[in-house]
Amino acid sequence: MATGTLWDVTLHTPTVSRTQQARREQQGPRVQKGVGVIVPYDMALDRELWRWTPPEVDLFLTRTPRRPFDVGVEMARAVSEATDLAQSVVDLSAVSPDVYAYGCASGSFIHGLEGERRLAETMSAAGAAPVVTASGAMLEAVRAVGATRLSVVTPYTVDLTSALATYFEQAGVEVVAQGQLGLTREVWRVPARPVAELIRSVNHPDAEAVVVSCTNLHTYDLIPALEVELGKPVISANQALLWSALRRISSRAVGQGQHLVAR
Numbered sequence: 001m002a003t004g005t006l007w008d009v010t011l012h013t014p015t016v017s018r019t020q021q022a023r024r025e026q027q028g029p030r031v032q033k034g035v036g037v038i039v040p041y042d043m044a045l046d047r048e049l050w051r052w053t054p055p056e057v058d059l060f061l062t063r064t065p066r067r068p069f070d071v072g073v074e075m076a077r078a079v080s081e082a083t084d085l086a087q088s089v090v091d092l093s094a095v096s097p098d099v100y101a102y103g104c105a106s107g108s109f110i111h112g113l114e115g116e117r118r119l120a121e122t123m124s125a126a127g128a129a130p131v132v133t134a135s136g137a138m139l140e141a142v143r144a145v146g147a148t149r150l151s152v153v154t155p156y157t158v159d160l161t162s163a164l165a166t167y168f169e170q171a172g173v174e175v176v177a178q179g180q181l182g183l184t185r186e187v188w189r190v191p192a193r194p195v196a197e198l199i200r201s202v203n204h205p206d207a208e209a210v211v212v213s214c215t216n217l218h219t220y221d222l223i224p225a226l227e228v229e230l231g232k233p234v235i236s237a238n239q240a241l242l243w244s245a246l247r248r249i250s251s252r253a254v255g256q257g258q259h260l261v262a263r
Contacts, residue, residue: 034058035245036097036128038088040079040104041066043216044188045238049103051220052242052253052261060095062088064104070184073110073160080107080119086126093127100128101137101245105213105237106160109135109167116167130248134215134237135164137244139171141260145233147209151202152178153195154213155187164213177204187216196222199234209233215241224257233259 033056037049041063053059064084069075089100100123102108108116116136123131132140142150150168152175154161165175179202181190195217203210209232212219219236226234243253243260255261 032056032058033249033251034060034095034097034099035242035249036060036062036089036092036095036100037103037241037245038062038064038085038092038101038123039215040064040075040107042071042185042187043103045216045218048218048220048238049215049242052239052246052255054246054251054254057246057249057251060092060097061103062091064088071106071155071160071187072157072184073163076104076106076110076160076163079104080110080115082119082122085119085122089123089126089128098249099245100131101241102131102133103215103238103241105134105138105164105215106156108133109164109213110160112163112167113170132241132244132248134241135167135213137240138211138213138235138237139168139173140244141235141240142168142173142209142211144263145209145235145260147173147207147233149174149176149204149206149208151176151204151207151210152213153180153199153202153210154178155181155183155190155195155217156214157182157184161213168211176206177202187214188218190217192218192222195219196226199226200230203230203232207232209235212236220255223255227257227259235260 064079067078120131161180215237253261
């Protein structure tokens with residue numbers, strides 16, 4: 001046996017009969033469903049999206065072109081530009097997704113309820129079908145849990161958070177409290193504790209659910225315990241996006257102990 005940095009490795013593989021092998025070769029690879037996801041250029045939480053994804057589904061991610069903006073109103077407008085969205089749909093069509101998802105919350109609510117509708121129409125016109133958006137999915141989730149009054153939590157600045165509140169209010173959902181971290185960059189680096197503390201502080205007794213915006217914010221591990229603690233649904237942008245997209249292809253999101261996913 002050689003010494004030094006070399007290793008003696010023995011590979012153990014399960015015994016497969018010739019008949020089984022021939023059957024597998026004839027059947028070919030397992031057919032997977034696919035979700036095509038358009039995310040902003042600064043998206044850093046691909047793995048977070050995968051955590052809600054069942055094993056029979058693939059995610060195909062593409063990013064919008066990079067722009068010289070920090071997180072804020074200007075960036076939200078830039079990442080929802082119609083020409084870039086249409087091109088992203090065309091790019092994703094190469095792998096034939098079963099559903100197309102726009103994975104930016106602020107980009108889909110920045111122009112209000114009508115702007116979200118136009119964004120979805122832009123994607124559809126470019127060949128995407130069916131289509132879901134992050135803010136459209138959050139609204140769909142809010143209605144699914146029967147909430148009409150919300151507390152809203154974001155990592156954004158005040159003006160961008162206010163735009164989210166306006167979006168919900170245009171849809172007939174009352175925002176009774178809102179709070180934000182005031183960040184303009186590297187949202188994905190925010191640890192769990194300050195997010196949980198903000199959710200607790202913004203939770204209002206009249207709110208029937210708490211919505212946590214931004215697809216670049218870690219939320220997966222926070223939701224189950226906070227729902228128990230607060231006694232109400234906690235809906236996050238990524239959770240709602242995957243829940244909504246997967247419903248459209250007769251699949252289910254994965255998230256033990258999460259009220260929305262259990263529906």
